[in-house]
Amino acid sequence: xxxxxxxxxxxxxxxxxxxxxxxxxxxxxxxxxxxxxxxxxxxxxxxxxxxxxxxxxxxxxxxxxxxxxxxxxxxxxxxxxxxxxxxxxxxxxxxxxxxxxxxxxxxxxxxxxxxxxxxxxxxx
Numbered sequence: 001x002x003x004x005x006x007x008x009x010x011x012x013x014x015x016x017x018x019x020x021x022x023x024x025x026x027x028x029x030x031x032x033x034x035x036x037x038x039x040x041x042x043x044x045x046x047x048x049x050x051x052x053x054x055x056x057x058x059x060x061x062x063x064x065x066x067x068x069x070x071x072x073x074x075x076x077x078x079x080x081x082x083x084x085x086x087x088x089x090x091x092x093x094x095x096x097x098x099x100x101x102x103x104x105x106x107x108x109x110x111x112x113x114x115x116x117x118x119x120x121x122x123x124x
Contacts, residue, residue: 013039016048017063032113045072056080064089064098073103084123
């Protein structure tokens with residue numbers, strides 16, 4: 001069972017991807033795992049950083065195909081080690097970069113509900 005703690009403002013999960021269509025796919029998948037649980041979907045890294053300052057989430061899912069994905073992940077980890085970060089990518093080398101930089105999980109694109117569940121269970 002996946003257990004994400006509630007926080008003061010209730011946001012459990014932030015999902016960042018520059019592609020709006022990909023965000024919609026993530027939304028569909030994650031709603032199956034966490035129905036009616038707070039989630040925020042953003043398309044700009046600056047928006048994500050501001051959201052985190054205002055409301056610390058449990059998990060951040062970042063696009064590892066973007067050069068800013070790993071940079072943002074490392075910055076978030078440096079500022080708050082308690083946030084779990086998952087990078088998603090279609091590139092195999094991103095997995096190694098993620099783990100070498102202390103990122104909590106990696107999802108190979110395309111992924112399924114079961115894959116997301118498994119990685120969330122692993123990082124808890």
